[in-house]
Amino acid sequence: MESYHKYISVTFFFLSLILPLTLALQVGFYSKTCPNAETIVQQVVQQRFAADKSITPALLRMHFHDCFVRGCDASILIDSTSTNQAEKAAGPNGSVREFALIDQIKSKLEQSCPKTVSCADIITLATRDSVVLAGGPKYNVPTGRRDGLISRSSEVNVPGPSFTVSQAQKSFSDKGLTLNDMVVLLGAHTVGIAHCSLFQDRLSNFQGTGSPDPTMNKALVTKLTGVCGSNPNVDPTAFLDQKTPFVFDNQYYNQIKSNMGVLQIDQELALDSLSSTLVTNMAANNVGFGQSFAKAMVKMGSIQVLQGTSGEIRQNCRVLNKS
Incomplete structure (x- = not known):
């Protein structure tokens, strides 16, 4: 019995080392499942930026407001329904925009790699690309997020402009x-x-x-x-x-x-x-x-992310998948 308990203890010890590495976000997460994912995002963002340079602050705001409510899970993209007021309906999110750009990117990714790239990763990648286009730093973005299943306006509580x-x-x-x-x-x-x-x-x-x-x-x-x-x-x-x-x-x-x-x-x-x-x-x-x-x-971008089998990969960023 003593040797059995030692075996269990050692097993859990190694699992504690392995699991965080397995579930960690990683650069190039889609390299095998959707090799062109980041290129597709970049191309659509570049086209939109050429028409409207203000997409950079818009995407930065979207990313920030998403991550500060339930973590970076694209819950900010979900539309309200007759039974639920989603995050979009909250006062602080009234000026968040460029949802149509995310829709456009998602549509192209679904054509290329169905049910593969999360809306949460799209927000993160698109924001990075818009920053680069505006003259900001080039940096790698770890991916592997999954999309959240809950979006409530009552949970929106982000820092305000008059904060100390x-x-x-x-x-x-x-x-x-x-x-x-x-x-x-x-x-x-x-x-x-x-x-x-x-x-x-x-x-x-x-x-x-x-x-x-x-x-x-x-x-x-x-x-x-x-x-x-x-x-x-x-x-x-x-x-x-x-x-x-x-x-x-x-x-x-x-x-x-x-x-x-x-x-x-x-x-x-x-x-x-x-x-x-x-x-x-x-x-x-x-x-x-x-x-x-x-x-x-x-x-x-790593705040409270969903990974593994948590959440889902939304096919339409505005609505949950049908069960």
Whole structure:
């Protein structure tokens, strides 16, 4: 009996070493089952980027909002039904777009390799490709995710634009991401846009003071006031990077150091002692920012992923497969 227990203990020990390696995401996951998968994704993204360069921030936002709710499982793509309000219906996801691009990629992949490539991997790959097209870093994306079976609007709880650094850090920490990861990932705002409603108070009535946010550059206040206008029925957008809004670079950090942050959380990054040194480091090294961003994206893309037999490979990213 004693030898039997030793055998069981040794067996479980080796399984504990083997299983994580077996289930880990891996670069080239589809090399045998769908060798052209990444090429297909890249080609469709490239065609769309040629027509609209704003797909880069759109896909970055989609990827971020997907991974922060139930993990990177493409639950953000599922449409609502008469019996379920999906993540798409949640307020923070109202501005998430480019679902049609994901549909187009999925359609081509289904033609080439039916029931093989997950929607979750499509989001991750498409986001990477759009970053590269915008001048960002080239990096390998581990794949092997499977698609989630649950999508509820009530579960959507992502960091907001008026968060303090400490509040945002808590949100990122809950997902296993560090303060450095957070500062680097928010660098995606270098190609981002925001609706005026998300920062309107900073222009005229910051925290009920009746005055603009004193930390915002006065010239920027004037500029954004003109962009946003005074019509409450219209909600225009503004670039978060005032210099190179379509180029993925480190200008975002240089601007928030000069009090040119549009969103409150952006400006807080440069002012808060928790994050100001990291901001300075990113502002001084564009190559270093790119490398750090790539690592942080791969890390974020691994949050609570489904693998093996968990979830499914959706044939239509908007709906669950029929059982």
